[in-house]
Amino acid sequence: MTEEEQVAQIKDWWLRNGKPLLTGGVLAVVLVFGWQAWNSYQTRQAQGASVVYQQLLETSLTPSGQPDAGKVAELATKLKTEFGGTHYAQYASLFVAKVAVESGKLDDAAAELKPLLDKPVDATVGELARQRLARVLAAQGKIEDGLKLLDGDVDSAWLASREELKGDLLVQLGRTDDAHAAYLKAKGSLAEDAAVGGLQMKLDDLAKGDA
Numbered sequence: 001m002t003e004e005e006q007v008a009q010i011k012d013w014w015l016r017n018g019k020p021l022l023t024g025g026v027l028a029v030v031l032v033f034g035w036q037a038w039n040s041y042q043t044r045q046a047q048g049a050s051v052v053y054q055q056l057l058e059t060s061l062t063p064s065g066q067p068d069a070g071k072v073a074e075l076a077t078k079l080k081t082e083f084g085g086t087h088y089a090q091y092a093s094l095f096v097a098k099v100a101v102e103s104g105k106l107d108d109a110a111a112e113l114k115p116l117l118d119k120p121v122d123a124t125v126g127e128l129a130r131q132r133l134a135r136v137l138a139a140q141g142k143i144e145d146g147l148k149l150l151d152g153d154v155d156s157a158w159l160a161s162r163e164e165l166k167g168d169l170l171v172q173l174g175r176t177d178d179a180h181a182a183y184l185k186a187k188g189s190l191a192e193d194a195a196v197g198g199l200q201m202k203l204d205d206l207a208k209g210d211a
Helices: 003-060 069-082 087-102 106-118 123-139 143-149 156-172 176-188 198-210
Strands: none
Touching: 003 069, 003 087, 069 087, 087 106, 087 123, 106 123, 123 143, 123 156, 143 156, 156 176, 156 198, 176 198
């Protein structure tokens, strides 16, 4: 094959394959830089959200221990609007609900917790919101509604706290036998050397009531 023929073959190959290769190379570069930019954005979001969340927690550092309601609302809103895709936005809802309960604003607490049941960022947030909402509903006199939230499967790590809470609500309804069963289930899910403390006291109190 002459040199001219080799050059002609190279030109022909480039015409057929050069553009797709170039396009693929450009696309690969775009994807790499795009992925790096996204990771960088996510890191900045997490860092920014962490700072605001810390400020939110620090609102409780007052002489009375009661956070400033206006500051709490301001910081929580900032987390939800500017950092809505982070875990901290939902942590903020848990904190706001806690403050609302301490202030006797049970409706506000329930409004913060309910959305977390639908789309929790992780299982821990979902279960915390579920149990706290059940307590809020019970405090509102909606004990049966609270019990319904505690039905269904639960991760073994949360079984003890959920069953103990279920027992607490059943006691409020006067269903002591069911409460006793729930407390026993909670105790049975703990390691033998685990300190059951208040849980054992609740079982003892029910036993005294039956005596």
